Amino acid sequence: AQSVTQPDIHITVSEGASLELRCNYSYGATPYLFWYVQSPGQGLQLLLKYFSGDTLVQGIKGFEAEFKRSQSSFNLRKPSVHWSDAAEYFCAVGALMDTGRRALTFGSGTRLQVQP
Amino acid sequence: KAGVTQTPRYLIKTRGQQVTLSCSPISGHRSVSWYQQTPGQGLQFLFEYFSETQRNKGNFPGRFSGRQFSNSRSEMNVSTLELGDSALYLCASSLMGGLTDTQYFGPGTRLTVL
Numbered sequence: 001a002q003s004v005t006q007p008d009i010h011i012t013v014s015e016g017a018s019l020e021l022r023c024n025y026s027y028g029a030t031p032y033l034f035w036y037v038q039s040p041g042q043g044l045q046l047l048l049k050y051f052s053g054d055t056l057v058q059g060i061k062g063f064e065a066e067f068k069r070s071q072s073s074f075n076l077r078k079p080s081v082h083w084s085d086a087a088e089y090f091c092a093v094g095a096l097m098d099t100g101r102r103a104l105t106f107g108s109g110t111r112l113q114v115q116p
Numbered sequence: 117k118a119g120v121t122q123t124p125r126y127l128i129k130t131r132g133q134q135v136t137l138s139c140s141p142i143s144g145h146r147s148v149s150w151y152q153q154t155p156g157q158g159l160q161f162l163f164e165y166f167s168e169t170q171r172n173k174g175n176f177p178g179r180f181s182g183r184q185f186s187n188s189r190s191e192m193n194v195s196t197l198e199l200g201d202s203a204l205y206l207c208a209s210s211l212m213g214g215l216t217d218t219q220y221f222g223p224g225t226r227l228t229v230l
Contacts (some may be wrong), residue, residue, distance in 0.1 A: 011144075011170065043120070043206055043221030043224055044206065045221070097161075099136075101164075101172040102172075103164065104161055
């Protein structure tokens with residue numbers, strides 16, 4: 001069965017520090033991979049996605065992620081965190097459903113807190 | 117361009133009742149997907165509609181149903197509500213559906229079942 005694991009439930013970083021959020025997936029075929037962010041009281045916003053090609057993907061708000069097939073990972077990074085980045089981050093894989101079509105299967109999320 | 121809108125934003129119902137939630141997609145978007153978000157189960161895919169047809173479905177009981185209208189607006193219905201149906205229900209729209217299109221999420225409807 002397809003699954004996504006985000007091992008860190010909660011991370012706290014200082015403003016200006018670098019950030020790496022971990023994501024591991026379990027999926028037999030070539031995965032479609034996504035990172036979303038959810039601010040309090042808001043829906044989800046797509047940060048970046050990977051389907052194929054270059055394994056380093058650039059997204060919005062200065063985020064990037066690297067697909068590593070050998071490690072089944074798709075970690076999200078940002079070189080310098082801003083206070084406005086405090087939110088919950090979700091990794092997702094586009095998994096095949098019984099219908100033969102893909103749908104998003106999400107990890108449990110990582111809550112990011114930014115200290116001034 | 118207006119974003120995805122969901123109404124109502126908050127709902128309180130009692131066990132056994134039914135509820136209907138509404139989602140208006142971004143203008144021009146023909147696909148609407150629904151998700152349930154709970155603290156225990158996280159974010160789970162419910163179903164996707166495209167051109168008034170259900171095109172994809174997650175693993176939820178038949179009490180959860182949906183439909184899409186000719187203007188792409190979508191509704192989801194939950195019958196015989198259970199306490200475990202308390203959740204944030206999110207809808208997302210995209211141009212043509214599938215996952216290669218970017219999905220734009222609404223703010224959600226928070227349903228509380230007492």
